[in-house]
Amino acid sequence: MTTVEEAEAPSVSGPLRPRVWLLNTLFTSAILLSALLLFAVQPMVAKMLLPPYGGASSVWTTSVLFFQVVLLAGYAYSHYVPRLLGRWHPLLHIALLLAPLAVLPVTLPAWAAPGESVPVAAWLLLVLAVMVGLPFAVVSTTGPLAQAWYATLGLPRSRDPYFLYAASNVGSLVALVAYPFAVEPVLEVGEQAVWWAVGYGAFVVLLGACGIVTWRRARSTAGAAPAAEAAAAAPARATTRPKKALKREAAAAAAAVERLGWRRRLRWLALAALPSSLMLGVTTHMSTDVAAVPLLWVLPLALYLGTFIIAFGTRRHGWVAGAVDAAAVCCLPVLLIAAMPDLVGIPTAMVLSMGVLTVVSLAAHGLLAADRPSPAHLTEYFLLVSLGGALGSLFNGVVAPVVFDRVLEYPIALVAAVLLLAMTRTPSGLVAKVSGRAWVRFGLIGAALATAYLAMVLEQLALLLATFALGAAWAVLSFASRRGLGAAVLAALGGGLVLAMTIASAGDGVLLRGRTFFGSYVVRQGEDYRSLSHGTTVHGTQLLDPIGRRTPVSYYSRSGPLGDVFAGYGAPERSPRIAVVGLGTGAVAAYGQAGQQFDFYEIDPEMVDVATDPDLFSYLDDCLCETRTIVGDGRLALSEAEAGYGVIVLDAFTSDAIPAHLLTREALTAFADRLAPGGVIALHISNRALDLEPMVGATARSAGLTALTRTAAGSEPQSSVSQWVVIGRSEADLAPLGERSEDWRPLPEGGPVWTDTYSSLFGVIRWD
Incomplete structure (x- = not known):
């Protein structure tokens, strides 16, 4: 369909047509490839960071903040530097494109893991800057810069180059969708980094060609300027001008004198910040209760970018008013569900959250696109849009964790959506x-x-x-x-x-509430118990009476599956050393006996303070065994520990989110290497959103291990239904479980196998 702008554009015929097609293809290809690189590197780098930083959703939130800030720096460069360097800038930018080749491929520094006394978020930002800061910054300049170059070429669409921005977002969307479905299952992370470097080389060639074309155009325009001035000074001849030509000239004159007020600039900032904050809020909301895996990182970001494509890929925006109305209506019920998560199941809540993200982003980005300025202000416009996105990320990644003691940025973004869209x-x-x-x-x-x-x-x-x-x-x-x-x-x-x-x-009976880089937690006291919750999930309970407080309850009761494990393998003579990944309240220490050593591996230092505070929980103080707490990711720390554990307990959940990097084939193999002969791994897989049983069974078999599972509730007060999987090197190693209870059964076959390079949720989500 021919648009009004295209109908009024200068006609191109004859030998110029192939040249126009070639230039359009060149610029579109360069922008598409740059967007592919920008958004392929983000999940790749975040996956590299999972082992040293664990499965906290803050890893992705902080990473997105870093990428947003660097993108802002790239847009600032695109706006200011060409104005300083003039027509020589394209050649100098080509030289800048070559600099990142010296630091590719992207690799994780050996010092990436944060120390105990180091602010985790600040250290992560430093690691990201060293890993990928330079190449990402250079690629991030491409979107507005290539559009600004294209606007100077005098082509039919040069007066409205915003279609290239939609093309950029198509590339971004393709990269995000391809990563969990096509890239992650096929390529190891190291191989991904190599292919990214190859893609960057191709990008240098394409954008370098764009720069040369732009420089030659600028040089020819500069040479023609004196002649144009002389022609303008000559006496004008009476001519009959077509109405369309006069209309084009009037539009060009109006664009030349367009002025941007601060109110309009602030509106752009707000409309860009709102979807960015909401996107990260939805990501945190889902990652906290499901899993920290690339699929749940990229889906909200893909929806967010998809609304950019729709908003900037259409010329008419009559649909925006309807989108704004729909957003205002959708925010209220989703806000109610966010306040009361038990109203619907987790899969339904996920779908509703992503739906409201799509509608609000479409409304905000539609308002942004409908208010876009003339190409003369293109780079400033995108600089402000990028600044707004960075401010949204800054609120979620830095301000909210400091100001709020729980995850409130998601409901705040929903309220802000109603506020902003009403204005x-x-x-x-x-x-x-x-x-x-x-x-x-x-x-x-x-x-x-x-x-x-x-x-x-x-x-x-x-x-x-x-x-x-x-x-x-x-x-x-x-x-x-x-x-x-x-x-x-x-x-x-x-x-x-x-x-x-x-x-x-949420304040009834609260003794302590806090929030760290690894999530939010709350300690509550009931009539006869005290509990610890992460996010929306209780992670441990202790009875308050002097005798009951030494009894493990909730998921860890003696009459439940974990009780069977310690009855069969927990004797000091068989298991003098026991490892527990995930401290919680320290309830597993209640199984400790004299002469034993329990090593608790906990990634969050603040959880160690909570579990060792006798005014909150006393499991560790009451334990008859020797206890040690090791701060760090359980997989990395255990790999450096001395082998010989009789039992390794894996219970490192954050809210209901699973620690995906602890459940892969490589992780199970590494844990099995730390076991003593005849030792077992006890894996807690209770989950509201995911059916992990088939996956764990298939992954264990793929690692050459055998496994049994049992689901039961303990008979003790405050006990909960829990599902545990026990993994051993052979069926003989699991024989003590059958002697303890007939309820232990083999895991079903046919589930997906998770590896360090692939962890799909599609085969394990509970849709009922």
Whole structure:
């Protein structure tokens, strides 16, 4: 379909047509390849970082912050440096393209693991800068720079080169989708780095050719300038100008005098920051309760980039008003689900979270694209868009962990979406019509008052939250056809109250709450027990009475599966040394006996403080055995430990997220090498979102190991249903389990095999 701009563009015919096609292909290919490189390197580097930094979602959040900041630096370079260097800049930029070749391929530094006294996030940023900072910075300049170069070539689409930005996002999306499905299953991480270096070499050739074309164009234009000035000074001849030509000249003149106000610039910043923050919030939300794997990292980012493609790939934006309305409506129920995660299952919550991310990003990016300036301001525009994205990442990656003691950035982003979209919206016809009906608004107020009364009488938090959701809906409809700060404040009022109630509702019985790089935690006290939770999952409980406090409960009870393990393998003469990956409350120490040594491997130093504080939990203090705590990733630290453990307990969950790098074939092989003859690995696989049993069975068999599983609840107070898998070198090593209980059974066959280079969730997600 021919667009208005294309119809009014200068016609190209004859021998010039192949040249135009060739230049369009050259610039599009360079931008596509640069985007592929930019977004292929991000999951690759984050996967390299998993062993020294564990499976915390903060690894990805901090990495995205780094990439956003470096991207901002690249956009700043694209805006300011060409203005300083003039027509010689393309040649100098070609020289800059060669510099990263000296540091490729990307490798993980030997000193990448953070020390105990080092701020983990700051150390991770330093590691990223050394690993990939220079090549990523150079590639990140390509998007706005190549578009600015293209705008100087005088081609039919040079006056609106924003289509190249959509092409850039197509490349980004392809890279993200290809990584978990095509790259990760086929190539080792080291091989990925080599192929990335090869791709960078091809990129240097393509963008170098673009630079030479641009430099030659600039040189010829500079030579023609005196002649153009002389022609302009000559007496004008009367001519009859076509209306289309006059219209083009008027548009060009208007673009030349376009002025950007600070209000418009701030709106660009806000519209870019909101989807960026929401994307990271959704990623943290899913990674905390499911798994820290590339699939859950790249899906939200892919959806985020997909909305860029739609927004900047279309010339008309009449659909934006409808997208804004849909975003405002979708945020409220998803906010309610975020406040009360038990309302729906985790897979449903994941789908809803990604859905609201898509709708909000589409609305915000549509508003951005509809307000794009003329090419004269292109580099500044993209600089501000990049700055907004970096600010969103900065809020999630740096500000929120310091300011909030729990993960609140996701619900805050949902409230901010209602606020921002109410300020910038143009109502669609349907919403404007509905908002004009007084009975609709009064009906919502009546429903809100009725649910508030029921909430007070029945003391139901869900009804109270529904009250505020109805209030928010009233505010949105009441001010749907207006703009301004007052409308935005009232539109966000209901959502803000929902957020406030979410914070207040989580405070009952709280003794301690905190947040570290590795996640958020809370210690609560009930009538006769004390518990530790990560995210939305209880990770350990201790009874308070003097006798009961020495009894392991929750997932670790003596009458449950782990009790069978220690009954069969836990005697001091058989297992003088026992390793536990994941400290939690230290409940496993209750199995310790005199003459034994329990080594607890814990990646989060703050968890060591919690478990060793006698005012919180006393399992370690009460233990009859000797205990040691080793801070560091369990896989790396265990690989350096002396072999000879009778039992290795793997229980390193963060909320309900599985530690994927501890469950691979290579990891199980490494753990088995640390066992004494006849020793076993006890793996805790209880999970609300994932059915890990077939995968663990297939992976263990692939490593030459054998495994049995049992699911049961203990009979002790405060005990929970738990599923454990015990892995040994041979069936004879697992014989003591059969003597203990007939409920131990082999794991099913046919599951996926996880390796260090591939860990797909599709075969293990619980969809029911």
